[in-house]
Amino acid sequence: MDELLEQFLIEGRELAGEAHDAVRTLQSKPDDRSAIDALFRALHTLKGSVALFDMAPAEQVLHASEELLAQLKKIDGAPSGAQRDALVAVIDQVDRWIDEVERSGNLSDASTSIALELMVSLGNDGELEIGDPGQGTPWLAQLLARPRLAASIPSTGATAFRYVPDADCFFRGDDPLATISAVPELLAFVILPAGEWPSLDEIDPFQCVCVVEGVSSADLDAVRTAFRLVPDQVVLSRVGNVGIAPAVVQFSEVTTVLRVEGKKLDRLARQAGELVIAVHALDGLAERTDGLDRSLAADIRRAQSAIESASGALRASIADVRLVSLSPVLRRLPRLAREVASGLGKEIDFSINGETTEADKQIADGLFEPLLHLVRNAIDHGIEAPGDREAAGKPPRGKVVLAIAPSGDRLTVTLSDDGQGIDPERLRRSVTAKGLMTSDAAAALSDAQATRLIFAPGFSTAQTVTDVSGRGIGMDAVQMAVERLQGSIDVESTPGSGTTLRISLPLNAITTRLLTVSAGGELYGLRLDQIAETLRIDAADIHAVGQGEACVVRDRTVPVVNLGQLLGHACENSPTARLVLTEATGELIAVRVDALGERLDAMVRERTGLLSAVPAIGGTAVLGDGGVLLVLDLPELVQ
């Protein structure tokens, strides 16, 4: 991709995000001067950026927004609610246009009429510039399309002008060419017909029938000064690299920011993780040496400890580099939420709290898709139509709140809505009707368990299928996406008053804490975040219940499954049962193992190749001795 375009896609979206942030501030504090300034700056810079591409309608609406803000700034005024809405619509549309340019390189034909509508909503009658003799045409884009002018713009940017002399200016003694020749640092200009060039028989030699467009490397004010006698006949704009915000350089403390390709960071993190594991090999070496030469073994242990501490520091630094703010990922959610809501004829207030929370890049990257799906679902299935809400005594606008907060080494993402909630009874009926469960089994589910049925594969709760969140497929995909990030998802709902989905994710995903267990004579790894606790009980306390077994843990009856048996090994019957309790599927289950091993940090590689077909295997980890440990996925295994 063209480097300039690539840069624009990143920075254009960042600017749209900044503009949204400012509007959000204005929504709570309408006369916040610094927010108005920030919004003005963001839109102005964005306008400069879009001018570099085939995006004339975007330039037009941004210009109109900028004009509106400039007028407000002049009178120290604040944007009204309708004006704020119009500004949000402009920013959303520009964001969409950026997507369009990324997809197809230009804007569709519809964009001109969309731009006009937006300008009307901004209170602009569709004229590009007040006093602009360009008759509402996006002059800057046309100017930049002229090869002579475009080619002369230096990388440092330029000031572009369009001078439309009055037809009778020659009579007044004006010589527009003299004015042009006085433009400082003039790079190039062109003389264009105001309409069509008249034939020699029709031309009036004393009437000006042309327009002059040009570019200068001088700044805006210097060029404006050259036109000071004809201010009403000229429009000016900065072009070139103005959209690419200059790096903020503080002379006291120069900070350099590098954009590094994500893949390179991933590789670095993987290699650092492998180093941590490779150091474990020294463990065995020291042990073997112990019997031969105790002092050599001690030296090896000292060396091991030094390498471990250095590699630990390296890993921590890499983990820190990989921490990115979630805001770029979440930036597009509000716009998409508004689009979904308006497509469904619903009214919503969508807000995000804690979007600047930092998390590992892998987590940040993997979060957008599942969140988008959850937000769509909340608006589609959760929030009721305005009329229904009023009938239920709620305000017509639904509330959807996304809150993100770190808690310890986890990231908690909560999406709550004040919609109709999930009716467990309806889910029970639905699951029975679909033949996914017998009515007895469905009736035996607690309300919380029934609510979790929304995560069952292929389950749909919508009475009518919509094109927004489809048939409900996807909630299981959301759960899988979250689990791939080593996270878990839970749902709580109160019928009539709303639903809350809670996702818990690791903040750092480089290495995973594992517990090794043995079953059927083999060693396996279990992820510590899937383990609620481990305990030893008397094997006699495990009783047969129906087809299976169960034990009592703190007055709760917990089903027991034997790991060896699940994996097709012979069953061991020692008098003491070692249990691993997991809650990853929403209910407590005890997994019986032959022995509990050590805890270790390991790089878990996602299952690939042949292993990817085996559902219960979450991945593999390389042990210190070079052996490969199969890491089991407890929720998949016990389901």
Place this chain on the structure above:
Amino acid sequence: MTIRVKGGVIYLEGSCPVEDAEPLLVALQAAATPIIDVARLERAHLAIAQLLIAAKPKIVGKPEPAFVREKLMPVIAESI
């Protein structure tokens, strides 16, 4: 007079003011395939420049002043 017609060639010389537009137009209309010599042109009013662009004559000569030579004449030549 900064406009001179000799041997079918229209010479623009010195500083051509707006008043020259009319005689230039007459000269352009009179010539079947007008040729303009701008070698001694020092300045031209926009009224002159727009006539040259509209009439599309053949232009010969390189004027001295930088603005006319490097900025204006290429624009006129390109438009023709």
